[in-house]
Amino acid sequence: MKFPEDLKYTKDHEWGRPDGNRLIAGITDYAQDELGDIVYIELNDKGSSIKQGEVFGTVESVKAVSELYAPASGTIVEINEALLEAPEIINKDPYGDGWMIVIEMEDRAELNNLMDSQEYRTYVEKEAK
Amino acid sequence: MVIRHNVTRSTELLEPVVYSLSDHGKNKVNPPRPFEAIELGDVDRPLVNHDLPDLPDISEVEVVRHYTRLSRLNYAIDLGMYPLGSCTMKYNPKISEKVAAKIGNIHPGDTEAMQTILGLLSNLEAHLEEICGMDACTLWPAAGAHGELTGMMIIKKAMVERGEDRREVLIPDTAHGTNPASCTIAGFKAVKVPSGDKGYLEASTLRKLINEDVAALMITNPNTLGIFEQDIAEISELLHENGSYLYMDGANMNALMGIARPGEMGVDCMHLNLHKTFASPHGGGGPGSGPVLVKDELAPYLPMPWIVKDEEERFRLLTNAPQSIGMIHSGLGNLSVLMKTLSYISSLGGKGIREAAEVSVLIANYMKKCLKDSYYLPYDTPTLHEFVLTDKYQKERGVTTMDIAKALMDFGFHPPTVYFPLVVTGAMMIEPTETEPLDEIERFIDAMKQIDELSRKDPGAFSSIPRATPVSRVDEVWAARRLVLTWDMVESIMGEPPSK
Numbered sequence: 001m002k003f004p005e006d007l008k009y010t011k012d013h014e015w016g017r018p019d020g021n022r023l024i025a026g027i028t029d030y031a032q033d034e035l036g037d038i039v040y041i042e043l044n045d046k047g048s049s050i051k052q053g054e055v056f057g058t059v060e061s062v063k064a065v066s067e068l069y070a071p072a073s074g075t076i077v078e079i080n081e082a083l084l085e086a087p088e089i090i091n092k093d094p095y096g097d098g099w100m101i102v103i104e105m106e107d108r109a110e111l112n113n114l115m116d117s118q119e120y121r122t123y124v125e126k127e128a129k
Numbered sequence: 130m131v132i133r134h135n136v137t138r139s140t141e142l143l144e145p146v147v148y149s150l151s152d153h154g155k156n157k158v159n160p161p162r163p164f165e166a167i168e169l170g171d172v173d174r175p176l177v178n179h180d181l182p183d184l185p186d187i188s189e190v191e192v193v194r195h196y197t198r199l200s201r202l203n204y205a206i207d208l209g210m211y212p213l214g215s216c217t218m219k220y221n222p223k224i225s226e227k228v229a230a231k232i233g234n235i236h237p238g239d240t241e242a243m244q245t246i247l248g249l250l251s252n253l254e255a256h257l258e259e260i261c262g263m264d265a266c267t268l269w270p271a272a273g274a275h276g277e278l279t280g281m282m283i284i285k286k287a288m289v290e291r292g293e294d295r296r297e298v299l300i301p302d303t304a305h306g307t308n309p310a311s312c313t314i315a316g317f318k319a320v321k322v323p324s325g326d327k328g329y330l331e332a333s334t335l336r337k338l339i340n341e342d343v344a345a346l347m348i349t350n351p352n353t354l355g356i357f358e359q360d361i362a363e364i365s366e367l368l369h370e371n372g373s374y375l376y377m378d379g380a381n382m383n384a385l386m387g388i389a390r391p392g393e394m395g396v397d398c399m400h401l402n403l404h405k406t407f408a409s410p411h412g413g414g415g416p417g418s419g420p421v422l423v424k425d426e427l428a429p430y431l432p433m434p435w436i437v438k439d440e441e442e443r444f445r446l447l448t449n450a451p452q453s454i455g456m457i458h459s460g461l462g463n464l465s466v467l468m469k470t471l472s473y474i475s476s477l478g479g480k481g482i483r484e485a486a487e488v489s490v491l492i493a494n495y496m497k498k499c500l501k502d503s504y505y506l507p508y509d510t511p512t513l514h515e516f517v518l519t520d521k522y523q524k525e526r527g528v529t530t531m532d533i534a535k536a537l538m539d540f541g542f543h544p545p546t547v548y549f550p551l552v553v554t555g556a557m558m559i560e561p562t563e564t565e566p567l568d569e570i571e572r573f574i575d576a577m578k579q580i581d582e583l584s585r586k587d588p589g590a591f592s593s594i595p596r597a598t599p600v601s602r603v604d605e606v607w608a609a610r611r612l613v614l615t616w617d618m619v620e621s622i623m624g625e626p627p628s629k
Contacts, residue, residue, distance in 0.1 A: 037605075039609035062609055063547075063548040064549075
């Protein structure tokens with residue numbers, strides 16, 4: 001199970017990679033492993049605005065349908081269209097090609113609400129019931 | 130494809146659709162042409178269809194064999210145990226079928242005969258109110274989720290009448306999966322509430338989350354872990370102090386009936402799943418029925434028609450209740466299911482209803498005790514009519530919940546509910562019900578132990594399981610990504626490579 005050091009994590013198992021005022025976001029290795037094979041993804045429109053903790057899309061696997069929660073507030077400036085055709089990319093490379101959206105952040109300070117790699121690892125170990 | 134020439138008496142082959150068996154002149158019986166006799170009047174002539182309906186041209190014996198073969202590809206409660214958690218797949222007594230079939234002969238236009246039907250329905254309302262400890266009832270919702278929606282619409286209406294615009298409905302993470310959708314469609318915002326480490330919603334959690342925008346809490350009791358919501362009294366007090374309603378999803382009422390009444394727990398509105406708790410065929414075997422029960426405060430909003438008695442003590446259907454949410458179903462709901470329920474309740478009586486609940490809890494607990502050394506039990510809080518195990522031990526050997534479910538099919542059982550509730554990783558939710566004979570229970574326990582044994586000795590074997598079913602291991606990922614919805618599409622995908 002991978003927990004890259006340079007990412008920020010939500011309690012709902014999304015990750016965010018800050019890049020200036022932008023934040024690239026997706027779901028974690030743990031999340032994709034829990035979901036199993038992902039068969040469908042729906043993402044909010046490019047250009048729409050979102051608040052931290054609000055739903056920015058839905059993923060569906062053979063086991064469950066899960067909502068995706070935004071790690072930061074702002075405008076969705078890019079979505080990963082490749083996933084719509086081939087959602088299995090998320091399983092193969094959750095932190096790389098499996099990225100989902102890019103948010104132009106309103107307030108970078110919001111990232112302080114998220115967990116770092118070590119905190120998230122502990123959180124996952126505790127959650128795995 | 131030339132499947133029609135593939136003649137077999139076994140159930141191993143794909144059964145083609147009945148239309149592909151059709152050939153000109155096979156049917157020697159002329160179909161009736163009832164529509165010719167109708168006086169068309171002002172109907173726009175070009176819109177009239179003079180063609181016969183496109184029915185397959187096929188002989189009677191072929192029709193019978195086609196459907197009999199299909200039925201042999203299926204699994205049913207009449208074949209064996211069906212321990213699908215939170216679905217209460219109990220045996221459906223045949224006497225209820227007979228009762229319902231008799232009622233089916235009555236024409237709704239026969240006002241005298243309809244007095245009998247309305248009397249029976251009124252009687253059923255009274256029985257359900259008694260079992261649940263509620264004041265009023267509507268029998269019309271067509272199934273559980275329809276009942277949830279009706280209940281949420283009633284609560285929405287109550288908010289409107291109170292002049293309030295509360296938007297939130299709180300839903301514990303151990304509630305039924307349909308709850309968030311029902312409250313969203315009714316115009317509320319679903320807010321997920323975490324259950325505690327003990328597997329039930331703690332009043333202290335609710336105290337932190339409750340606010341002036343909360344219209345209701347939707348709780349499933351006992352919840353999908355099979356655990357009784359033991360803080361329910363305190364929870365209902367908290368909600369009522371806040372002006373919020375307590376909604377109970379009664380899908381798991383099989384554990385409570387005759388023992389504990391939701392009305393006395395402070396529940397304001399709830400639904401029942403008659404097809405689960407009161408034994409009418411479901412899960413492909415028949416329609417559902419999801420009556421909603423309310424306390425007096427919410428009764429004015431119940432959907433119409435209402436069954437009432439006029440001055441001459443005759444039943445009639447009231448259709449002008451001013452505060453009602455309106456109509457939610459045509460006719461008298463799913464009448465046949467309502468009649469089966471009345472038959473079931475009348476056959477069992479008060480004592481029998483209670484005994485059914487007690488035995489369902491006893492069997493589930495016996496099974497849990499026998500299996501908890503082989504399979505991980507994530508919550509040790511006492512459970513009622515169902516329980517949740519996981520694949521934690523087996524997963525270390527590379528065998529998952531899905532593998533275990535498939536293996537159970539080779540032992541002749543329907544698998545339990547898998548990967549739900551979502552709060553538990555690799556969940557297997559098992560509900561045996563009270564109608565299973567002890568022999569069948571022992572056989573299931575033995576099968577589960579043998580599967581655990583196989584996961585130690587030969588975990589690789591699971592990839593080719595099941596073998597004893599009409600269709601062996603299916604590629605679920607490929608099936609979900611590549612939706613095939615018609616027979617024509619089956620031909621178009623033959624030969625495509627699988628996903629992995």
